[in-house]
Amino acid sequence: MTDSSDHPTSAQSAGLGRRRFLLGGAAVGGGVLLAGCTSNAAEPAAAATSAPAAGASSAAAPAAGTPVTIGFSAPAADHGWVAAISKNAADQAAKYPDVTLNAVEATNDLNQQIASVETLINQKVDAIVMLPGEGKALTEVGRKAITAGIPVVNLDRIFDTPLAYRTYIGGDNYGLGVAAGDFIGARLKAAGVSNPVIGEIAGIDALPLTQQRSQGFKDALARYGFKVTARQAAQFTVESGQAVMANMLQAQSKLDAVWNHDDDQGIGVLAAIEQANRDEFFMVGGAGSANAMRDIKADNGVLKATVTYSPTMASSAISLARLLAQGRGMGDLAELEVPASLTLASATVTKDNVDRYLPLGFES
């Protein structure tokens, strides 16, 4: 699950870890400075020499591009999914010899994220990939980048206006709910259950994405003539998932199916189910963590499926930013330009196809 080498167990090794952290921070800081210097100096020359060649073939092999610097900004990871976003972006950038990734420090402070994106604009990076802490709050700085001539790839949390991004790529929250609803509806229909008791454990209720997911779930179930019996919101944390599910299990003496929006909080939901000794229903997860997929593969509990909201979108966002910076289109499409918007499809991962999806699952 988690590698032991990263976990200090005594005060002493914690001290060492912190020192290493500080050194690492200095190194990253230095790297950013260096990248800034080199890209400023080298960029015009490189662009002048290889720009025509890159523009000519849109389906070229990964290696054959103009060297570009891509700026990256995301919130600080307080959740497995967000952590996977930053990691995937870095991994994808490392695959391209012609890409230098300039990742600014992750932060949950919107003000600070705006400031760090402004730094990227000042450094004149070739493209910016941004997962905003909050879409609306970072729209202005996205516009600023576009005005400065830097293509912006808006990742997942969408800006207020298309004027603030060149390309949007994100997940489909409504579709996520639909996929979960379809799986549950079809399975209950096949089992011949009439008037099923269906529970829903949502994420943070104030977020628009939670509302969209619930709407999709409700609409999909309606196609089967089913309704959500009990819906309660948790906080995307393990602890809140456990607390809410423990109470819901008391409220419903018999359940037929449960959809839990998020696999991280799902660990707590599953703990509550195990502690209550309940197994008369099946459960569907959300987001697609590696943990959930391993449970589905083992098939020894109530968790039978999860619907993906894959952080691989960060890998794709880096690829898109590279194509944009190099002025190329997408290989298999007829257009010469990268499309303005891409929405990922939500896949349903079950025991039958889990092996294909497991490598894409993120660690909680």
Added chain:
Amino acid sequence: MTERTPAGSSAVVAVAPPPADEQDRVERQAAEAAAHAQARRPAWQRAGEIRNLGLFLVLAVLFVVGLLTKGHTFVDSANLLTILRSASVIGVVTVGMTFVIIGGGIDLSVGALVALASVWATTVATQSYGTAGVIFTALGVGAVAGLVNGLLIAYGRLVPFIATLAMLASARGLAERISNKRTQIVRDEGIRAIANTDPLGIPLLVIILLVVAALAWFVLNRTTFGRRTFAIGGNAEAARLAGIDVRRHIALLYVVSGLCCGIAAIMIASRTTTGSSTHGNLYELDAIAAVIIGGTLLAGGRGTLIGSLLGVLIFTTITNLFVLNNLQTEVQNIAKGVIIVAAVLLQRRAREAGT
């Protein structure tokens, strides 16, 4: 005139370093003097019992609401145990918080300490030492972090609000650092069993809370340590003049709170089968709210442990009622606020009626 003389003379006695055998008597006087300074008249303990009457009333109303809306499902023993089980973790944290607040302080770092202790105790390396290793680490991390709080406040002269706010930030940061911001799964069977064991039909988690609460009640109400806590919270200067080592005592109060967070961390690790830097989110607010609803003075010097625990029970019963009735999140939030205000008003009315 004659009444002023004994008070004056005892103050004179207190300024001079008291003889060792007189220490206890002087402390007793100081504690009473502090209580007198805050309370209207003697017997704050009895006043506390009357205050708790208001809380029992609120709980009774909640139970009636539960009965009317959900009947058997609500009074079902499994459901009542579920309420107690969810009260257990925050209950233990609230016990520690009660000590700190009665002693005139505040501890904003409890939630972060629960997170830090849960993470440190569930690393792969810690878990390799078995159940005892996990428990020892959680308790140790909690106690040491509490000691740091206490030293900063008592000897570093930092305001408790600031010192524990700083601890809140760094403890959660350290928890994220250690866990690499990931959720750590508890593999140790001994720890997992804590949440699944029900000796004599009572969940072990609830028994842990009862034992912690009983110990704490005894210490607070029947020992010198408890008397000193009330004395220092009521008037630290008077307590110091009475010869109490105020700074050492204040430092110990935060160790008690930290230790409670360590215990809570073990419980939450078992309950969720994980250690995570997101555990204990906003526990500081829940614990402080429960202590205040329970009738403890935020300024210190007065308060009851039973009141705090009733405050916790009120909160967890409300949450349970909400989920049983499948209320929407926003309705829950509005209702929670209204019930908190109603509880405080009712409790004050009951107290005024008592005096």
